Amino acid sequence: MLALVALVPLLATTLASPINLVARNNEAYIADVEIHASCNATQRRMLTQALSDTWEVVTVAQDYIKHNGPKDDVFKLYFGDKPEAYPTALGVYEALLHSDKAGVVLRCDNPDGRCATPGYAGHWRGDASPSETVICDLSYEARIYNPGFCMFGFRLDKDKPSKFWSIDLIHRFYHVPQITNSAVNHYAANLAEVVQLSQNNSTFSPFDSDALQFFAAHVYALNIGAGDVCIGDVKNAVAPTTANAPVATPKPDNKPAPPPTPATTADNSCHTHADGAVHCEGHEPAAAHEPAPAHGADPNAGKECHSHADGSLHCV
Ligand SMILES: *[C@@H]1O[C@H](CO)[C@@H](O)[C@H](O)[C@H]1NC(C)=O
Ligand SMILES: *[C@@H]1O[C@H](CO)[C@@H](O)[C@H](O)[C@H]1NC(C)=O
Numbered sequence: 001m002l003a004l005v006a007l008v009p010l011l012a013t014t015l016a017s018p019i020n021l022v023a024r025n026n027e028a029y030i031a032d033v034e035i036h037a038s039c040n041a042t043q044r045r046m047l048t049q050a051l052s053d054t055w056e057v058v059t060v061a062q063d064y065i066k067h068n069g070p071k072d073d074v075f076k077l078y079f080g081d082k083p084e085a086y087p088t089a090l091g092v093y094e095a096l097l098h099s100d101k102a103g104v105v106l107r108c109d110n111p112d113g114r115c116a117t118p119g120y121a122g123h124w125r126g127d128a129s130p131s132e133t134v135i136c137d138l139s140y141e142a143r144i145y146n147p148g149f150c151m152f153g154f155r156l157d158k159d160k161p162s163k164f165w166s167i168d169l170i171h172r173f174y175h176v177p178q179i180t181n182s183a184v185n186h187y188a189a190n191l192a193e194v195v196q197l198s199q200n201n202s203t204f205s206p207f208d209s210d211a212l213q214f215f216a217a218h219v220y221a222l223n224i225g226a227g228d229v230c231i232g233d234v235k236n237a238v239a240p241t242t243a244n245a246p247v248a249t250p251k252p253d254n255k256p257a258p259p260p261t262p263a264t265t266a267d268n269s270c271h272t273h274a275d276g277a278v279h280c281e282g283h284e285p286a287a288a289h290e291p292a293p294a295h296g297a298d299p300n301a302g303k304e305c306h307s308h309a310d311g312s313l314h315c316v
């Protein structure tokens with residue numbers, strides 16, 4: 001009997017460990033995101049730190065879900081209460097941490113010429129090269145590392161968490177198709193829409209890029225502050241308003257030529273999000289939606305823009 005009692009904890013740990021098999025059928029696998037040769041020594045150091053911040057925040061988010069479970073109020077606030085939300089959210093963060101990163105690249109050489117656009121801190125390269133993300137110079141000036149979370153008056157219920165490298169890169173990597181097999185998309189455009197989605201239509205919540213970003217930021221802020229130091233009233237967040245966001249602006253002269261235009265463009269479904277971001281589902285060339293040049297009020301100034309696979313521009 002004594003021997004059996006002693007065996008129980010041993011068994012538990014043994015069973016949780018991997019079985020020691022040689023995995024002959026696994027394909028080659030790359031665990032790390034590559035920092036492109038176009039990044040100089042300073043950029044490489046900063047991006048290396050940003051990547052490490054990203055994995056830290058995602059791990060904290062995943063651990064929070066593991067420990068607190070699907071009935072947790074913060075979990076339900078972002079992901080709803082459908083049974084599927086729990087394994088899905090765990091898996092979607094797992095995919096970001098541990099999917100094959102072969103070809104997933106951060107580059108610094110502005111290959112598409114978009115970094116000159118005001119407000120451009122970086123962009124996903126879309127169809128041109130779906131695994132690649134360009135980080136523009138503005139990012140190095142504007143973004144904050146994890147130790148600065150909750151600094152400078154940041155409040156999650158009113159400020160964009162993409163101010164932090166870690167949250168920004170979560171967003172950018174969820175655009176890379178191979179990270180989640182394209183399962184993650186944009187269903188909500190801001191915190192208010194994230195909360196609305198989880199209350200009304202939560203099937204999509206664990207696949208919503210913003211829900212995944214805001215939950216990760218919320219939980220990270222909780223963990224560092226041991227309470228609400230910079231979260232605020234997220235349940236009642238109001239959608240940011242930007243008056244007079246244009247649906248389309250003329251192509252600025254200094255932009256590269258737009259990609260070839262498919263036959264129908266005029267009636268495709270562009271819509272303006274509550275924060276003024278223009279988001280198109282159709283095949284309109286990217287240039288038609290690029291922000292206006294530097295003069296006057298640029299609706300996307302200070303926003304983070306990225307291109308979708310269809311060439312549409314999305315700024316948040
Ligand atoms: C890297 O490039 C940035 C400009 O993009 C520049 O400010 C910085 O000095 C460069 N660093 C090195 C080590 O060359
Ligand atoms: C739920 O969200 C999806 C994705 O945004 C949308 O297509 C669908 O119409 C929504 N359903 C309801 C009932 O709002």
Ligand SMILES: *[C@@H]1O[C@H](CO)[C@@H](O)[C@H](O)[C@H]1NC(C)=O
Pocket residue numbers: 195196197199200
């Ligand atoms: C949920 O959807 C219903 C019907 O479309 C709508 O009246 C209600 O305001 C929505 N609730 C939230 C929190 O968005």
